[in-house]
Amino acid sequence: MRSDVVVIGGGAIGAAVAYFLKLLDAGTAVTVLERDPTYGQASTPRASGGVRRLFSLPENIELSNFSILFFDEFAETMGVDGVEADIGLRKNGYLFVVPPSARDVLKRNFDTEQRLGCNVVWLEPDELKHRFPSMNVSDLGAAVYSPDDGWLDPHRVLMGFRKKAESMGTEFLADQVTGLVRQGNSVTSAKLKSRRQVEASQFVNAAGAWAKDICAMLDVKVPIEPLRRFEHYFECQDPIEPLPYLKDLERLAFRPESKGYTGGVPTLEEPRGYNFDVDHDYFEAVVWPALAHRFPQFERTRCRNTLPGLYDQNDFDGNAIIGPSADGLGNFYMLAGFSGHGLMHAPGCGRAMAELLLKGRYETIDLARLGWQRLLDGTPLREQGII
Numbered sequence: 001m002r003s004d005v006v007v008i009g010g011g012a013i014g015a016a017v018a019y020f021l022k023l024l025d026a027g028t029a030v031t032v033l034e035r036d037p038t039y040g041q042a043s044t045p046r047a048s049g050g051v052r053r054l055f056s057l058p059e060n061i062e063l064s065n066f067s068i069l070f071f072d073e074f075a076e077t078m079g080v081d082g083v084e085a086d087i088g089l090r091k092n093g094y095l096f097v098v099p100p101s102a103r104d105v106l107k108r109n110f111d112t113e114q115r116l117g118c119n120v121v122w123l124e125p126d127e128l129k130h131r132f133p134s135m136n137v138s139d140l141g142a143a144v145y146s147p148d149d150g151w152l153d154p155h156r157v158l159m160g161f162r163k164k165a166e167s168m169g170t171e172f173l174a175d176q177v178t179g180l181v182r183q184g185n186s187v188t189s190a191k192l193k194s195r196r197q198v199e200a201s202q203f204v205n206a207a208g209a210w211a212k213d214i215c216a217m218l219d220v221k222v223p224i225e226p227l228r229r230f231e232h233y234f235e236c237q238d239p240i241e242p243l244p245y246l247k248d249l250e251r252l253a254f255r256p257e258s259k260g261y262t263g264g265v266p267t268l269e270e271p272r273g274y275n276f277d278v279d280h281d282y283f284e285a286v287v288w289p290a291l292a293h294r295f296p297q298f299e300r301t302r303c304r305n306t307l308p309g310l311y312d313q314n315d316f317d318g319n320a321i322i323g324p325s326a327d328g329l330g331n332f333y334m335l336a337g338f339s340g341h342g343l344m345h346a347p348g349c350g351r352a353m354a355e356l357l358l359k360g361r362y363e364t365i366d367l368a369r370l371g372w373q374r375l376l377d378g379t380p381l382r383e384q385g386i387i
């Protein structure tokens with residue numbers, strides 16, 4: 001078999017790349033290799049669905065600006081045969097609260113967000129209390145609220161991209177990549193579990209939490225590790241005013257969902273690995289105290305469900321690795337390491353990767369600083385004051 005571009009991994013990221021490739025050049029043959037079309041362990045359907053502009057790095061803010069506007073029109077743009085692709089977008093806002101010690105960093109980020117055109121509102125603790133009367137603000141120094149952000153349904157985003165890309169001629173092969181053939185500074189083909197082989201001119205590693213296994217097939221080491229985190233669904237008997245997606249510096253992150261709330265407290269202390277076990281004590285030991293501290297109503301909350309999932313955690317600096325040149329390989333492109341931001345950035349990254357593959361340069365958002373070179377230079381590009 002032969003294709004122009006082979007995308008390894010058909011989650012939100014891989015499917016978005018396929019869509020934008022076809023959009024920019026309908027004649028490009030695109031094959032997405034996805035071993036599990038049910039996405040049983042993939043990260044995308046397990047995500048919380050938060051979409052926000054609250055970052056410190058201009059690249060991440062611009063990715064959000066592009067992506068959230070794209071999500072605004074997703075239903076129509078991704079419609080196939082007159083059927084809209086509803087993604088359940090709720091623009092109920094995103095709120096980032098910090099202690100007094102983090103005010104200055106929050107203010108710097110707020111200024112950057114404003115400079116890049118985001119609609120963000122600075123809130124002092126009394127203003128925060130006025131807007132959200134149930135919230136305990138006694139230990140808070142300030143907050144930034146972005147009313148145009150919110151959340152959506154991750155699985156529907158994935159299926160929207162996938163179905164649209166398929167309707168435009170992308171082939172999704174249900175097969176597992178078991179090896180990659182390297183000749184000098186190029187990858188020439190992917191070996192599949194079915195014993196088939198796909199040759200291509202360009203290869204994209206969009207395997208998420210499994211990206212390092214794909215790299216290992218080329219003897220390339222990458223600091224992207226699978227990091228388990230739990231998404232809990234919990235309910236609260238005592239009413240709370242309508243809340244946005246809320247996040248604090250202790251890593252508490254949650255939002256309203258149906259009759260209750262969904263969210264958790266991810267930790268970087270978690271051992272790396274493909275671990276899908278559920279720790280049923282985690283909610284009570286870690287999440288519940290954080291919730292009850294912020295809103296007294298959660299003193300009487302109850303966890304109804306806990307879903308484990310994996311971050312593709314970039315232990316080098318917590319940001320995606322985007323672009324070619326891993327170990328000098330000119331036609332092998334990384335697109336992984338999103339460390340918890342991949343869903344919200346799928347449109348922007350999909351577009352950027354398509355530009356890079358087809359035109360050899362970024363046209364919409366310059367993501368050059370997120371390339372492989374920073375690993376070689378030992379210069380991490382970390383978010384500041386944002387988790």
Ligand SMILES: Cc1cc2nc3c(=O)[nH]c(=O)nc-3n(C[C@H](O)[C@H](O)[C@H](O)COP(=O)(O)OP(=O)(O)OC[C@H]3O[C@@H](n4cnc5c(N)ncnc54)[C@H](O)[C@@H]3O)c2cc1C
Pocket residue numbers: 008009010011012013014033034035036039041042043044045046047048049050051175176177178206207208209210229230231308309310311312336338339340341342343344345
């Ligand atoms: C609990 C949780 C909450 C999250 N919340 C958010 C959030 O609120 N907002 C946000 O933006 N992000 C969030 N994320 C992160 C987000 O889910 C990921 O960044 C994003 O889904 C990554 O998409 P992906 O396509 O790279 O990975 P995946 O969806 O995991 O897709 C990778 C695919 O590669 C396939 N694959 C792997 N190896 C091979 C192989 N050898 N051959 C063929 N196929 C292969 C896998 O089967 C998989 O389907 C969250 C993640 C978790 C776990």
